[in-house]
Amino acid sequence: MNNEFRMLANPYRLSKDYQDSDAPKSSFSEGLRKVIEDEYQGLYISPQVHKEIRTSIDDHIQEYIRSQVVNEVVDGALEKAIKDMLSQEEAIFEI
Numbered sequence: 880m881n882n883e884f885r886m887l888a889n890p891y892r893l894s895k896d897y898q899d900s901d902a903p904k905s906s907f908s909e910g911l912r913k914v915i916e917d918e919y920q921g922l923y924i925s926p927q928v929h930k931e932i933r934t935s936i937d938d939h940i941q942e943y944i945r946s947q948v949v950n951e952v953v954d955g956a957l958e959k960a961i962k963d964m965l966s967q968e969e970a971i972f973e974i
Contacts, residue, residue, distance in 0.1 A: 907933075908929070908933050911929070911932065911933060911936070912929050915929065915932065
């Protein structure tokens with residue numbers, strides 16, 4: 880096989896602006912650890928405490944999501960009930 884005419888599997892990798900998406904990315908936990916270390920310099924915070932902080936944040940976010948879903952369902956039900964009530968009143972007054 881002639882290598883001069885071989886097609887590259889992914890020519891975009893030749894671009895100077897190419898960023899490898901497979902490169903390791905810092906995780907939320909790692910970023911959180913860095914923020915905590917910067918904020919509380921000189922204080923040793925064990926990996927267990929970091930894990931508890933992360934769990935607490937996850938719990939708060941999940942509670943917020945649940946709250947938003949409940950609010951949307953309640954708001955939707957109220958809007959529908961009001962529209963239904965108004966349409967029934969209009970029907971009564973048309974008679």
